[in-house]
Amino acid sequence: MAFRVIWSEAALSDLREIVRYIARDNVDAAERMGRLILGKMDALARFPRTGRMVPEYRRDDLREILVAPYRVVFQIDDANGLLNVVRVRHGARKDLGL
Numbered sequence: 001m002a003f004r005v006i007w008s009e010a011a012l013s014d015l016r017e018i019v020r021y022i023a024r025d026n027v028d029a030a031e032r033m034g035r036l037i038l039g040k041m042d043a044l045a046r047f048p049r050t051g052r053m054v055p056e057y058r059r060d061d062l063r064e065i066l067v068a069p070y071r072v073v074f075q076i077d078d079a080n081g082l083l084n085v086v087r088v089r090h091g092a093r094k095d096l097g098l
Contacts, residue, residue, distance in 0.1 A: 002045045014088035
């Protein structure tokens with residue numbers, strides 16, 4: 001069964017900010033990165049635990065994938081079949097803002 005991907009307002013804001021930042025130098029690269037991140041999350045819908053546990057939290061339900069140089073953090077809701085994308089952060093940032 002595939003999970004449904006839900007984006008939090010914070011994660012959508014993060015993604016918009018990333019795309020805007022990249023677009024200052026290269027609009028095509030910004031669009032590619034935005035599509036890549038969205039596509040990776042859609043691909044996880046079938047196998048959500050492919051993502052690794054977030055090292056700072058070590059919780060089975062809180063996972064991340066790396067889309068260099070970004071970390072896409074999501075929470076797995078098995079009971080409702082949902083992947084809740086909570087943040088998209090640059091890998092160099094220490095604070096995930098969770």
